[in-house]
Amino acid sequence: MPHKTFLAFILPSLLAMLLFVALPIGSVVYQSLFIEHEQVMTEVETCGPFGCTTERKVDAAAMQELRDAQPAGRFNGLGTYFNSGHLAFDRIGQIWTRSETWGGFFNQVMNLPLYKALIFTLAYTFIVTPCVIVLGFFIALGVNAIPGLIKGPVIFFSLLPMIVTPLIGSLVLYWMIDSRGIIGAGLQALFNNPSLSLKASPTLTWITLFVYGIWHNAPFAFVVFYAGLQGVPQDTMESAMVDGASRWERIRFVTIPYLLPLATFVALMQLMDNFRVFEPIVGFSAEANATSLSYLIYSDLRGADTPLFASAAATSVLTTLGVIVLLTPVLIRTWRDFNRKA
């Protein structure tokens, strides 16, 4: 293909990528380098139904002047990235000097907001993704084996967890695991422990979120694998049968190798999705025990009266870097496969 034709083909999508991907990312990076101007404060008397108090107030007119002069705010360089809400190198240094054991050091670092969110995000990603792939694969095998008449309804019901909006799905489960809900009360009776609460213990909250994540995402893997199963070469399968391969051996040596590229695809999508885990944390009110990077961004933007754009932007950039690091091995693998075939 001549370069010119190639360019004409690629130009629209290149423009769209520039407009909808590169520009926003660029603006987020730019935003993360600036913080709000120093506030000009005045002391005023405030009176209301509960009497008068002297309180400090922002001088809105003076602030407007500052903002007109420098609309982006005060340049802060990489300061936001290194403050104690993000990478917190200063605080890690302090913790290092005052902690005596590795365990103590680790515990205290994991108490810093970004690291606390990161550890949950990584745990969620690396536990949910493989479980989803394995579970989705077995559901696909199961559904593929059942007779045609009930196949349709079974596929529909297997897809339900994915059809339900994440927030609604997690709220439904949240009420079920309440200590007065069916699952919560059932577990209390089972373990004969009336103070057992899936919502209170950090470990149990994590497990609940993982289980929810697997429940919600398994249908995605199932659909992809089920579609793949329809194309498994029947002649190879039959010759394996003639050779006396058991069902398990046929799956192991025919189906799995055939579906492997699909597994890479599912892994790629799931890694990206799970790294952005957010809705279940809100739905399960799990903020106390589990926060994710996306949740940090949300709480910076919606937590206080004034959104902290720099903090949110810095966390976004760090999340993007995280996604790149996570996906690199999978992408390298795909690249190698591609080169081998070419």
Next chain:
Amino acid sequence: MTKMLLSTTAVLIGLAGAASAQCAIEGDGSVRILANDFQALHAVVSRAATCAGEGVEVTTNETTEHKDIQVAALSTSPAAYTIAVVANGSLVPLLNEGLVQPMDDLVAKYGQNLQDSQLIRVDGKIMAIAFMANSQMLHYRADLLDQNGIAVPATYEDVIAAAKTLEEKGVMKTPLYASFKPGWDLGEEFINMYMGSGEPFFEDGTAKPAIDNDAGVAALEMMKALKDNMGPDVMTYNSNEAQPYWENSEVAIMTGWGSRTAAFIDENGATPEIAKETKIAAMPSWGGHDIPATTLWWDGFALAKNISDEDAAASFQAMMYALSPDLVADPETAGLAAWLVNGYTPTPASEGVFANMKAGAKPYPMTPYMGMLHTALGDNLAEFMQGQETAEKALEDTVAAYTTAATEAGFIK
């Protein structure tokens, strides 16, 4: 004959009353109201909406997300809303950005029905008009306390003792309820408790936090002691979820918002026998101080800056009509909140708010960085409450989170 005459006169007076109660606005204009979404506000907003007519257009948006859109909505010119219904906390961002205008002239012209206590003056100028007060108050089951020989608790120490008695006598396993859900609720609980110590939140004249002290630790320890008498799911308790626990008789003493009390004492509700025995008192004090451990809140309205004078006048008049004594003449509306409007006589649901006021509770600070401290508290106290770290560590984490945010927002150098 006399009777008939009397009733006819009554009807005529009634008609005249209804006629004079019509909303009449001088001049034309557009009234655009942004408000939070709960019953008492709805009563006000829907009255203002009846002012729509010749030359006057009224649109309303009642949403729980009002706080998140108000700054953007009032920044445009002309502003998307002429009236922002706010509370003492949510007025601050609007003041910070200079998005609301003083109402002194309009009050002089149209505000005959207003009482002086309703005027929110910042630096001498009327920046908002309050119409209802709100605060947490102590809800208790009078029957259960009576039967077990417990006096109405006046301090948190009494509350814990009462809970212990109820537990020991086998009446209830977890008799207490407070909104300890991490986030806004938990932050508010700490602020309320710390208020009861009378200590300041910030170092004088700066935005540096001052909660990292003995009073802060004691406030946290008190919250923990309360938590130990609450149900296993206490870390997800919030004010929305209190009612089922109360109606199921799982809780005997609860700290809850005055704006929700009406539902708890509603004898036409799901459990009239419990509603009948539900009584209200001022919030307890603690630690030998005699200040109720709570913050006082008001709800009111502010007038957007970027609007035409006609719209401003029409909007103000519509709100004045909404807040006239007729609002609280309807007993059902009167029972919804602790109204500050002219002609209101306190109802049982609002007793607690006035009791708090009388006992010397302080308003929630209108300091610009208070919201950031609130957020930091809400995010960092849960681990202490669950026994995973010490009170000192929790406060240290809070101060660190707050300092980071306040530095980024330009309040701390």
